[in-house]
Amino acid sequence: MLYRAFYFLHLKPLTRVSVRMSASDRPTAVGLHFIPTRCHFDDTVQVIVRGLFPKQMVKLVAEVEDDKGMIFRSSAVHRATEHGEVDLNSSPSLGGTYNGTEPMGLFWSLGPLTPHNKFTWWDASRPVLVDVKVVSHERPEHVLAKETHQRRFMKEGVQRVVVTDGRIRGTLFIPPGPGPFPGIVDLYTLGGGPSEPRASLLANKGFVVLALAFYRYKDLPKKVDKLDLEYFEEGVRFLQKHPKVKGSGVGVISISKSGDLALSMASFLSGIKAVVTINGCCANTLFPLKYKDTIIPALMGDLKKVTLTEQGLLDISKAIPDPTANENLATVIPVECADCNFMFVASEDDMNWDSVFFAELAAQRLRDSGKENFEIVRYPKAGHFVDVPYMPFYPSGVHAAVGKVVTFGGEAKTNAHAQVDLWGRVQEFFHKHLDTGNAQHKAML
Numbered sequence: 390m391l392y393r394a395f396y397f398l399h400l401k402p403l404t405r406v407s408v409r410m411s412a413s414d415r416p417t418a419v420g421l422h423f424i425p426t427r428c429h430f431d432d433t434v435q436v437i438v439r440g441l442f443p444k445q446m447v448k449l450v451a452e453v454e455d456d457k458g459m460i461f462r463s464s465a466v467h468r469a470t471e472h473g474e475v476d477l478n479s480s481p482s483l484g485g486t487y488n489g490t491e492p493m494g495l496f497w498s499l500g501p502l503t504p505h506n507k508f509t510w511w512d513a514s515r516p517v518l519v520d521v522k523v524v525s526h527e528r529p530e531h532v533l534a535k536e537t538h539q540r541r542f543m544k545e546g547v548q549r550v551v552v553t554d555g556r557i558r559g560t561l562f563i564p565p566g567p568g569p570f571p572g573i574v575d576l577y578t579l580g581g582g583p584s585e586p587r588a589s590l591l592a593n594k595g596f597v598v599l600a601l602a603f604y605r606y607k608d609l610p611k612k613v614d615k616l617d618l619e620y621f622e623e624g625v626r627f628l629q630k631h632p633k634v635k636g637s638g639v640g641v642i643s644i645s646k647s648g649d650l651a652l653s654m655a656s657f658l659s660g661i662k663a664v665v666t667i668n669g670c671c672a673n674t675l676f677p678l679k680y681k682d683t684i685i686p687a688l689m690g691d692l693k694k695v696t697l698t699e700q701g702l703l704d705i706s707k708a709i710p711d712p713t714a715n716e717n718l719a720t721v722i723p724v725e726c727a728d729c730n731f732m733f734v735a736s737e738d739d740m741n742w743d744s745v746f747f748a749e750l751a752a753q754r755l756r757d758s759g760k761e762n763f764e765i766v767r768y769p770k771a772g773h774f775v776d777v778p779y780m781p782f783y784p785s786g787v788h789a790a791v792g793k794v795v796t797f798g799g800e801a802k803t804n805a806h807a808q809v810d811l812w813g814r815v816q817e818f819f820h821k822h823l824d825t826g827n828a829q830h831k832a833m834l
Contacts, residue, residue, distance in 0.1 A: 419533040421523055427539035430517065431590050431778040431812060433493055434538060438523050441473040446526035447533065448485065449475075451495040453519045459506045461499040461781055463487070466526060487802060495521065496540075497805035499781040505794045507774070508781040511582075513542035513562070513589035514549050540779075542589040549589065552599065557624045558609055559583045559601040562592035563633050571823035572597045572634035574624055574654075576647035578774075579675070579789040581605040581613075587642070587777050594816050595824075596640075599628045603650075618680035621650065622658050629660055638662030638729075640819050645741065645773065649673050652751065653685070655727035663822035664727075665815055667734040668744040668773050671751035672712035672720040675790055688712055688720040690790070702785055703795040706740045713750060724751050725758035730822045732764050734811060736771035740798030741788075744773075766814060768807040772799020778809045 424435040441447060451463045465482035467475040481490045486498040496519065499508070510517060522535035543549060546565025552558060560583050564570055573596045577584035583600030591598045601624045604613045628639050640663040643651035648669015655661045657680050672688040679685075690708035698704050712721050724731070733748035748765050755763055768775065774783045774797055782801040787794055 419523060421521060421534040421536045423521075423536065423538045427516070427541065429544060429590065429593060430540045430542050430586060430780075434496075434540075435492065436477040436495065436521070438467075438469070438475040438534065439473065441469040441475065441533075443469060443471045443473055445469045445473065447475065448524050448526050448529065449477075449495060449521060450524060451499060451519055451521045453499060453517060455509045456511045457506070457509045459509070460502045461508060462502055463495050463498040463500065465494060489802075491802065491805075493779050493805070494802075495519075496779045497782065497808075498801055501781075505786045507783045507786050510542075510586055513560075513585035516541040542586055544593045547589065547592050549585075552627070553607075554627055555623055556620055557601065557627055558607050559599055559624070560585055560588065561628075561631075562589045562598045562600070564592050564595050564597065568597070568633040569635045570595055570597045570633055571819060572599070572628045572631070572639040573819060573823075574598075574621075574628060574639060574641045575600045576603070576641065576643040576650055578645040578647060581609065586780070590777055591642075591816075591819075596819065597628065597631060597634045599624060613676060615677040615679055616650070618650075618653055618657060618678055621654050625654065625658055625660055635823070638823065640664065640823050642815065642819075643667065643669060644775075645669060646674060649722060650678075652722045652724055652727075652731075653678055653680075655729050655731070656723050657683075657726070661727065661729045663730050663732075663819055665732045665734065665818060666748075667775055667811070668736055668739050668741065669733075669747065670709065670712070670742060670744075671722060671724070671747045671754070672717065673722060674709065674720075685722070686719050688717055695791075698796050700796070703788075703791065703793055704740060705788065705791060705795050706742060706798070709742045712747075721754075722751075723754075725754055725760065727762075730762045730818075731755070732766060732814070732818050734766045734775065735768070736773060736775060736799065736804075736807070737767055737769045738771060738798040738800070739773045740796045741773040764818075766811065768803070768811075770800045770803035771807040772804050773797035774799075775804065775807050775811055778812050779805070780808060 419440040422437045449465050464485035466484040478492045487494040517540045519538045523533045525531040548563040550561040575588040581604035583602045588598040588600035641651040642665045644667040648666035651664050655664045673685040674688045694707040696704045735744040735748040785796045
């Protein structure tokens with residue numbers, strides 16, 4: 390008996406040493422944890438790995454499939470602490486799709502396996518499911534742990550209503566509660582379809598939002614050679630008449646081509662109180678715009694000014710000419726006629742066109758009319774697509790007007806930080822100018 394006791398006393402430390410040498414036969418399971426286990430798309434999540442060996446090197450790999458069937462993937466290499474833990478809130482990535490301490494890096498650095506694709510999500514009622522796994526850095530085929538994180542767009546109680554009213558098409562998002570709430574028309578980029586992710590996330594914050602399509606959607610025309618501002622006027626009136634919408638006026642949020650549409654709506658239509666344009670133009674672009682008996686001609690690009698980047702992508706940033714040149718003055722939108730507040734958002738590395746130049750032109754036009762009803766928000770190193778927080782970076786893709794792959798500019802990490810910063814500014818701007826005197830929105834934040 391004494392011999393057996395002596396044997397087992399010496400066996401235990403020997404066994405512990407052999408386990409430390411074998412990462413595939415660990416004494417406790419590796420755990421991958423999300424805090425919270427599920428959240429909204431614009432919320433942060435804490436990612437923690439526990440049960441590793443001290444100083445063990447591991448790789449975290451995230452993967453998601455969008456509504457077009459495109460696979461997006463990201464990765465980060467981490468070294469565990471003395472306690473065998475990796476916490477993305479404090480542990481820097483040593484390699485992968487991003488570097489440094491970035492708590493949400495696995496999400497915003499998701500990139501398409503097939504290059505030049507934008508993350509697409511049409512139906513905001515369905516959550517995005519992000520699969521994350523922890524693998525051995527030395528043996529990537531060895532999966533130590535894996536979990537799925539659910540990222541939702543709509544909070545509980547938000548209504549999603551498909552709109553087919555008269556000519557207008559789109560999706561309406563209504564916050565829970567009696568209201569009335571401030572209303573926003575959400576216009577997305579060239580392509581004409583609605584952006585349900587942004588609209589639904591704004592509804593979570595206490596706005597009734599109409600994600601308005603204007604072509605290439607359901608029974609709307611697949612192609613257009615001109616746009617009718619009266620169609621957008623119908624959208625504004627539809628929103629204003631809704632019983633859950635405050636009747637004092639609505640806002641408009643836009644990006645890229647829809648930026649000049651938003652400026653045109655503010656300049657020609659009544660009932661617009663606040664406009665956000667993200668990397669838009671101060672002139673009407675690409676299509677003539679008709680409103681009753683008025684037609685604003687289109688500012689067109691000059692293909693001779695298209696060049697190639699070092700990566701072989703088209704650079705169209707200089708293709709749109711100066712709208713203030715004599716021959717282009719008729720395309721400039723008369724923003725001085727608008728009776729609303731503007732937020733001009735401009736990325737300094739926008740390679741679609743010179744958003745900073747266009748924002749400054751619009752602002753100067755307002756100043757020349759004695760107006761200070763605007764603010765300019767600039768983001769160095771951000772690209773053309775500054776979207777909702779943690780939306781995967783979109784540096785290049787097929788341009789709807791060009792029909793070929795172009796560069797949109799920007800640096801992934803800086804662009805991601807710009808998206809988070811802008812999101813807070815957009816909410817504050819709309820609540821300030823659409824929800825004055827109503828404390829109800831504070832409960833939605």
